[in-house]
Amino acid sequence: MAAVRTKGEMLRHRLSIISLLVILALFLAPIFWITATAFKPRNLATTVPPTVFFQPEFSPFVKLMTKRSQLRSAPTAEVYNAAPWWEQTVFDGGEKVVRSGKGEVQLSGFPSRFLNSLIIAITSTVLAVGMGTITAYGFSRFKVAGEDDWLFFILSTRMLPPVVVAIPMFLMYRVVGLNDTHLGLIILYTAFNLSFSVWLMKGFIDEIPKEYEDAALVDGYTRMQAFFRIVLPEAATGIAATAVFCFITAWNEYAFALIMTNKRAQTAPPFIPSQVGSGLPDWTVIAAGTFLFLVPVAIFTFLLRNHLLRGMSFGAIRK
Amino acid sequence: MAHIELKGVSKSFAGVPAIRDIDLDIADGEFFVLLGETGAGKTTTLRMIAGLEKPTTGRVWIDGQDVTDWGAAARDVALVLQQYSLYPRYTVRQNLEFPLRSPIRPIAEAEIATRIAKVAATLRIEHLLDRKTDRLSGGEMQRVSIGRAIVRTPKVFLMDEPLSALDAKLREALRGELKSLQMDLGETFLFVTHDQVEAMSMGDRVGVLNKGALVQVGSPQEIYGNPVNTFVARAVGTPAMNLLTGVWAGGRAELGAMVFDHPGGQGAAGRGLVFGVRPEDLVLGGDGVEAVVTDIENHGVEKIISLSAGGQALRATVPVTVKFLRGDTVPVGWQAARVVVFDAKSGQSLRHGG
Ligand SMILES: Nc1ncnc2c1ncn2[C@@H]1O[C@H](COP(=O)(O)OP(=O)(O)OP(=O)(O)O)[C@@H](O)[C@H]1O
Ligand SMILES: [Mg+2]
Numbered sequence: 001m002a003a004v005r006t007k008g009e010m011l012r013h014r015l016s017i018i019s020l021l022v023i024l025a026l027f028l029a030p031i032f033w034i035t036a037t038a039f040k041p042r043n044l045a046t047t048v049p050p051t052v053f054f055q056p057e058f059s060p061f062v063k064l065m066t067k068r069s070q071l072r073s074a075p076t077a078e079v080y081n082a083a084p085w086w087e088q089t090v091f092d093g094g095e096k097v098v099r100s101g102k103g104e105v106q107l108s109g110f111p112s113r114f115l116n117s118l119i120i121a122i123t124s125t126v127l128a129v130g131m132g133t134i135t136a137y138g139f140s141r142f143k144v145a146g147e148d149d150w151l152f153f154i155l156s157t158r159m160l161p162p163v164v165v166a167i168p169m170f171l172m173y174r175v176v177g178l179n180d181t182h183l184g185l186i187i188l189y190t191a192f193n194l195s196f197s198v199w200l201m202k203g204f205i206d207e208i209p210k211e212y213e214d215a216a217l218v219d220g221y222t223r224m225q226a227f228f229r230i231v232l233p234e235a236a237t238g239i240a241a242t243a244v245f246c247f248i249t250a251w252n253e254y255a256f257a258l259i260m261t262n263k264r265a266q267t268a269p270p271f272i273p274s275q276v277g278s279g280l281p282d283w284t285v286i287a288a289g290t291f292l293f294l295v296p297v298a299i300f301t302f303l304l305r306n307h308l309l310r311g312m313s314f315g316a317i318r319k
Numbered sequence: 320m321a322h323i324e325l326k327g328v329s330k331s332f333a334g335v336p337a338i339r340d341i342d343l344d345i346a347d348g349e350f351f352v353l354l355g356e357t358g359a360g361k362t363t364t365l366r367m368i369a370g371l372e373k374p375t376t377g378r379v380w381i382d383g384q385d386v387t388d389w390g391a392a393a394r395d396v397a398l399v400l401q402q403y404s405l406y407p408r409y410t411v412r413q414n415l416e417f418p419l420r421s422p423i424r425p426i427a428e429a430e431i432a433t434r435i436a437k438v439a440a441t442l443r444i445e446h447l448l449d450r451k452t453d454r455l456s457g458g459e460m461q462r463v464s465i466g467r468a469i470v471r472t473p474k475v476f477l478m479d480e481p482l483s484a485l486d487a488k489l490r491e492a493l494r495g496e497l498k499s500l501q502m503d504l505g506e507t508f509l510f511v512t513h514d515q516v517e518a519m520s521m522g523d524r525v526g527v528l529n530k531g532a533l534v535q536v537g538s539p540q541e542i543y544g545n546p547v548n549t550f551v552a553r554a555v556g557t558p559a560m561n562l563l564t565g566v567w568a569g570g571r572a573e574l575g576a577m578v579f580d581h582p583g584g585q586g587a588a589g590r591g592l593v594f595g596v597r598p599e600d601l602v603l604g605g606d607g608v609e610a611v612v613t614d615i616e617n618h619g620v621e622k623i624i625s626l627s628a629g630g631q632a633l634r635a636t637v638p639v640t641v642k643f644l645r646g647d648t649v650p651v652g653w654q655a656a657r658v659v660v661f662d663a664k665s666g667q668s669l670r671h672g673g
Binding site for chain 1: 366371391394397402404418421422423467
């Protein structure tokens with residue numbers, strides 16, 4: 001980078017940094033809000049003006065993970081002393097709730113919903129990206145009769161808003177018994193992401209010179225070996241980018257999850273807002289759920305960030 | 320070591336012919352060069368021999384076996400591609416190892432190391448072995464590409480314009496290296512190029528491709544001195560062969576206003592002809608047709624003299640010691656025995672039945 005800048009350039013440089021900061025603040029504000037609320041005691045969650053400085057607590061997460069019932073008065077000293085440390089943080093907040101069940105810890109609905117989300121999003125991402133990569137490879141490398149029509153058909157599955165097909169899908173699923181099953185949502189999300197995955201991956205694979213495989217074939221490798229040894233590593237960037245897109249789509253999906261599942265296979269997105277409706281909403285618990293919901297996407301994106309930066313530019317800065 | 324045979328090979332892409340009925344026989348241990356302009360079908364021919372493309376009709380034989388229906392892996396040929404033959408993710412060493420680790424021809428680890436060391440020494444790329452290939456210069460990449468081919472002991476070596484991306488000097492150096500490498504190995508090389516200098520200087524034999532058809536096959540001397548038609552005559556030699564239209568009558572070639580002695584033109588009488596004469600076969604001085612010097616190019620060892628005679632342009636090469644000035648008038652003659660006569664209509668040389 002040139003160290004010498006004219007005055008005008010300096011000014012422009014400062015301006016762009018300031019505007020970046022403003023944009024960042026705008027985008028990060030909701031995330032900050034949710035994170036802050038997730039660690040607040042209940043009585044600070046809804047103060048006006050909002051409390052910015054406070055002693056962070058784990059009690060919202062404890063309430064989120066365990067089943068509790070409402071008491072008329074604060075828990076007795078006996079109950080308080082018998083409770084483990086993590087539970088005492090809830091009582092310390094002055095709440096009149098007690099653990100359901102006779103002594104043993106009962107998990108709330110959240111952990112299983114979260115696990116469902118992970119299972120369904122990861123499985124459907126692996127399937128969509130895997131099948132998409134193979135399909136894209138076929139379209140990219142071989143003569144396929146009616147190639148353009150097929151590709152358009154694949155894309156067209158994304159043209160209808162999902163809500164339009166939700167009711168027919170629901171009826172069909174009910175007939176075949178896929179309602180409220182993991183498999184049902186996995187199939188849906190895979191199908192939904194597949195078109196996207198095929199198109200993205202075709203772009204990435206088209207960029208990989210055919211000559212790489214030709215050289216491998218001549219050197220005594222089969223096409224399959226050439227695919228795994230040469231094409232896949234070259235396509236890693238594209239695969240990572242596609243996987244992040246597919247994962248986020250499946251992870252965040254709300255409408256189908258709401259209609260197709262209610263208990264066994266329900267994912268986190270329909271579950272979290274459903275908690276608003278039960279009694280007086282405890283915003284700290286909802287914020288804690290939302291906060292946990294953000295974590296996997298953040299981790300996943302962070303792990304793949306190097307690939308993503310190159311992948312998002314769609315090959316423009318490869319080589 | 321093996322010999323390659325193409326028998327009546329044609330190839331069309333979606334109905335458009337790219338290769339037309341080629342018959343070719345490349346002997347064991349021969350350095351064969353296929354010369355053709357861009358789009359002539361050079362790469363397609365190589366790919367068919369390598370097994371990456373299937374001929375539409377015709378058979379490919381390697382080492383006495385019909386391999387037309389074999390896959391590329393089974394044919395045991397080495398191919399240096401025009402471009403992209405190195406994997407950017409791999410180091411030079413890994414690139415060189417790749418062909419040796421093929422599952423169908425397993426090789427012991429110790430042997431792999433020995434071979435790579437030997438090839439690296441031959442091509443003088445030892446200092447590059449641990450570098451990623453996207454950090455190499457064009458010349459280094461070409462060496463590694465060639466190395467990737469010669470680490471193996473394939474039946475034949477196929478090279479698709481391996482020197483085309485290089486600057487003139489490096490090209491000349493590598494040209495010599497490749498030729499001596501082939502002589503050391505004693506293997507069959509099929510080398511493809513659009514550069515006539517490469518073809519003439521490297522090939523034991525040269526085949527000239529024109530629009531997918533093999534026009535002439537022969538030693539560089541034959542191709543140069545006795546081109547089968549005007550296409551080949553134009554394709555080789557710098558400056559190009561002078562091609563002068565005219566007729567033959569009574570032991571003389573009449574080229575518009577110019578008339579040269581040309582005995583022995585049997586079968587040439589009474590039809591339109593093109594007389595082909597190499598620049599070095601024109602004789603300046605003595606007696607002959609009067610010509611005006613229009614331009615002089617000095618090329619160090621020789622001069623190229625552009626002349627105008629009777630409305631036709633001629634180019635002649637003379638030793639640098641011969642002095643001319645622009646505008647001089649000089650008599651021009653030719654060495655009649657070296658003149659190649661073509662039929663004006665078909666372009667075919669009369670010596671080759673035109
Ligand atoms: N896969 C293909 N599909 C359609 N046409 C092709 C294909 N490969 C080659 N051709 C056509 O066949 C002809 C010969 O091509 P080829 O690549 O063999 O030429 P070349 O002599 O190697 O040229 P260059 O010197 O530019 O490399 C060209 O007209 C080309 O357009
Ligand atoms: Mg080519």
